Amino acid sequence: MRRGSKLVLRVRALDAAQPFDAEEKLRRHSRLKQSLTIGVLGFGNFGQFLAKRFVQQGHTVIATSRSDYSKIAGDLGVNFFRDIDDFCEEHPDVVIVCTSILSTEESLRSFPFQRLKRNTLFCDVLSVKQFPKQLFQQLLPEDFDILCLHPMFGPDSGKHSWKDLPLVFDKVRIGTSPRRVERCHNVLQIFEAEGCRMVEMSCEEHDRQAASSQFITHTVGRMLGTMELAETTISTKGFESLLSLVDNTYNDSFDLYYGLFMYNKNTTAELSRLELALTKVKSELFDRLHERIRNDIFDDN
Amino acid sequence: MRRGSKLVLRVRALDAAQPFDAEEKLRRHSRLKQSLTIGVLGFGNFGQFLAKRFVQQGHTVIATSRSDYSKIAGDLGVNFFRDIDDFCEEHPDVVIVCTSILSTEESLRSFPFQRLKRNTLFCDVLSVKQFPKQLFQQLLPEDFDILCLHPMFGPDSGKHSWKDLPLVFDKVRIGTSPRRVERCHNVLQIFEAEGCRMVEMSCEEHDRQAASSQFITHTVGRMLGTMELAETTISTKGFESLLSLVDNTYNDSFDLYYGLFMYNKNTTAELSRLELALTKVKSELFDRLHERIRNDIFDDN
Numbered sequence: 114m115r116r117g118s119k120l121v122l123r124v125r126a127l128d129a130a131q132p133f134d135a136e137e138k139l140r141r142h143s144r145l146k147q148s149l150t151i152g153v154l155g156f157g158n159f160g161q162f163l164a165k166r167f168v169q170q171g172h173t174v175i176a177t178s179r180s181d182y183s184k185i186a187g188d189l190g191v192n193f194f195r196d197i198d199d200f201c202e203e204h205p206d207v208v209i210v211c212t213s214i215l216s217t218e219e220s221l222r223s224f225p226f227q228r229l230k231r232n233t234l235f236c237d238v239l240s241v242k243q244f245p246k247q248l249f250q251q252l253l254p255e256d257f258d259i260l261c262l263h264p265m266f267g268p269d270s271g272k273h274s275w276k277d278l279p280l281v282f283d284k285v286r287i288g289t290s291p292r293r294v295e296r297c298h299n300v301l302q303i304f305e306a307e308g309c310r311m312v313e314m315s316c317e318e319h320d321r322q323a324a325s326s327q328f329i330t331h332t333v334g335r336m337l338g339t340m341e342l343a344e345t346t347i348s349t350k351g352f353e354s355l356l357s358l359v360d361n362t363y364n365d366s367f368d369l370y371y372g373l374f375m376y377n378k379n380t381t382a383e384l385s386r387l388e389l390a391l392t393k394v395k396s397e398l399f400d401r402l403h404e405r406i407r408n409d410i411f412d413d414n
Numbered sequence: 415m416r417r418g419s420k421l422v423l424r425v426r427a428l429d430a431a432q433p434f435d436a437e438e439k440l441r442r443h444s445r446l447k448q449s450l451t452i453g454v455l456g457f458g459n460f461g462q463f464l465a466k467r468f469v470q471q472g473h474t475v476i477a478t479s480r481s482d483y484s485k486i487a488g489d490l491g492v493n494f495f496r497d498i499d500d501f502c503e504e505h506p507d508v509v510i511v512c513t514s515i516l517s518t519e520e521s522l523r524s525f526p527f528q529r530l531k532r533n534t535l536f537c538d539v540l541s542v543k544q545f546p547k548q549l550f551q552q553l554l555p556e557d558f559d560i561l562c563l564h565p566m567f568g569p570d571s572g573k574h575s576w577k578d579l580p581l582v583f584d585k586v587r588i589g590t591s592p593r594r595v596e597r598c599h600n601v602l603q604i605f606e607a608e609g610c611r612m613v614e615m616s617c618e619e620h621d622r623q624a625a626s627s628q629f630i631t632h633t634v635g636r637m638l639g640t641m642e643l644a645e646t647t648i649s650t651k652g653f654e655s656l657l658s659l660v661d662n663t664y665n666d667s668f669d670l671y672y673g674l675f676m677y678n679k680n681t682t683a684e685l686s687r688l689e690l691a692l693t694k695v696k697s698e699l700f701d702r703l704h705e706r707i708r709n710d711i712f713d714d715n
Contacts, residue, residue, distance in 0.1 A: 263648075265648055265650055266650075270650075270651060279647075279648050281648055312647055312648060314647070314648070319648065322646040322647065322648050323646075323648065325643060325644075325646065326643070326646045326648065326649055326650065326653040327648075327650055327652075327653060329638075329641075329643065329653070329656070330650065330652040330653045330656055332692075332695060333634060333638070333656065334652070335695045336688070336691045336692045336695050337630075337634070337691070339691040339694050339695055340630075340687050340688060340691045342626060342627070342630065343626075345623040345624075345626065345627045346580075346613055346615070346623065347564075347566055347580050347582055347613060347615070347620065347623050347624065347627065347628075348580075348627055349566055349567075349571075349627065349628055349631065350571060351628075351631040351635070351659055351662050351663065352627040352628060352630070352631045354655045354658075354659060355630070355631055355634065355659070357655075358652055358655060358656070361652050362652065367698065370699075371698075371699060371702055374699050375699075375702075375703065384696060384699075386641055387637070387641060387692070388692060388696070390637045390638070390640040390641045391633075391637045391688070391689060391692060393640050394633060394636045394637050394640055395685060395689070397668065397672075398671075398672060398675050398676075398685075401672055401676075402676065
């Protein structure tokens with residue numbers, strides 16, 4: 114090429130590895146294809162806990178919450194919006210509802226769905242499942258997809274790794290177009306990539322199983338916490354595991370426990386079964402006691 | 415030496431290591447001094463479990479029981495006596511009562527103490543302590559020593575090692591002569607040598623602590639066992655620890671559980687505290703529920 118009459122040399126290739134550029138382009142394309150813009154609604158402990166991994170996996174994460182978490186969000190590489198309309202206008206591919214059980218309904222009833230893309234995937238991560246499923250079905254525009262999730266771990270148990278920790282999911286309503294199927298797949302892929310044990314289960318079955326396991330665990334933990342059991346110098350291994358159960362449940366908010374109870378219709382029956390079991394154990398002890406005393410009385414006579 | 419006219423050579427020393435013989439003799443002497451003849455009364459699971467270690471430590475172990483355990487005893491290197499008088503006439507230094515809580519009183523009331531040496535050390539290993547202490551004080555000849563023990567482990571938890579497992583002991587009545595003091599020391603030494611955590615504690619204090627720890631652990635285990643909880647596909651770590659608690663307690667005999675309850679006078683109060691705690695947890699849930707419904711009612715009006 115000539116500038117004026119002077120011959121100027123120009124670099125036409127940065128390196129000689131042109132054949133690889135095509136591969137790199139493909140790779141970048143595939144990364145971009147899988148990379149999601151994830152909107153986190155409710156940026157408390159659990160929302161932050163999830164957002165951190167989403168960012169690590171290369172997704173774009175935005176968040177909104179009743180309180181201002183701009184500072185924490187900034188530190189995590191998350192873009193925080195105080196205004197929920199601004200949050201929606203970012204057009205996230207996926208909105209993950211990370212509100213507490215008790216505030217979910219109110220949050221969703223006031224949510225400006227119309228500002229989102231015509232088709233958006235909604236997920237929740239509540240510890241009860243039938244309730245958010247029904248709420249989504251009632252409140253979300255028809256064109257929205259619904260994927261209910263329950264990561265059965267949290268900031269404590271999933272601190273270091275999510276390996277082998279259960280993720281329960283129910284594809285409640287996923288459109289058939291390849292783009293929508295793939296988007297749902299990509300959300301599940303986040304948990305699969307971390308090594309979670311993927312458990313596909315209906316929301317109804319989840320709530321049945323959770324009532325007889327998770328709710329009972331929390332109830333026993335709160336019962337023992339209420340007793341104010343203390344470490345003894347002669348604690349057995351069994352007793353120490355009870356004390357650590359108290360640590361892992363009684364320190365959770367009462368709101369969470371009440372949410373597990375109130376928003377899962379199987380828990381009332383399980384609570385009754387627990388009460389009945391204690392009554393039965395006690396009766397067995399006292400029946401034997403009474404029998405012995407009566408035997409003494411009637412032997413003596 | 416000559417036999418007939420023939421010269422016969424005789425070996426006068428087995429090896430050349432004569433200087434060491436003195437040390438070896440001292441060592442053997444000290445072993446013999448510490449070695450006890452231990453009589454095990456009640457040769458069920460727990461008696462066998464202890465006897466095995468006693469034999470391994472070089473003590474002479476004899477046993478007697480209502481049932482015939484000659485075969486098992488033989489395999490363990492224990493001399494079993496079907497006749498309790500024969501057992502006593504072996505003059506054990508120590509008798510360790512390994513009967514169940516429920517049969518202890520009857521076993522002791524029919525025991526031919528007069529056939530033992532004038533001074534014998536009696537120990538028990540029950541999971542309650544005030545009861546055997548009082549029984550020993552009432553029934554044993556005045557010259558007998560009393561050492562109450564509670565190894566807070568068993569054939570399962572102490573299968574491989576007793577290291578760091580608690581042994582609770584109370585020197586209830588040990589004569590002041592050096593021989594009696596040393597005999598008591600040698601019994602404790604058995605557990606210390608295995609690495610047990612040695613906890614000296616009065617029988618009364620043991621029962622107070624055990625009621626709020628061991629008895630509560632068993633009660634919760636039996637309560638959950640009665641509920642027939644089953645493994646779910648979504649079990650959390652907390653729930654799995656409850657299931658293993660059921661395995662470790664509900665499979666024990668009801669007799670053991672009844673013994674822990676009946677023969678520890680602090681357990682009735684602890685059982686009430688547990689019941690009250692469950693009632694309180696339930697009330698908190700239902701109060702909040704009622705409040706919510708009432709708010710709806712009175713808002714509507």
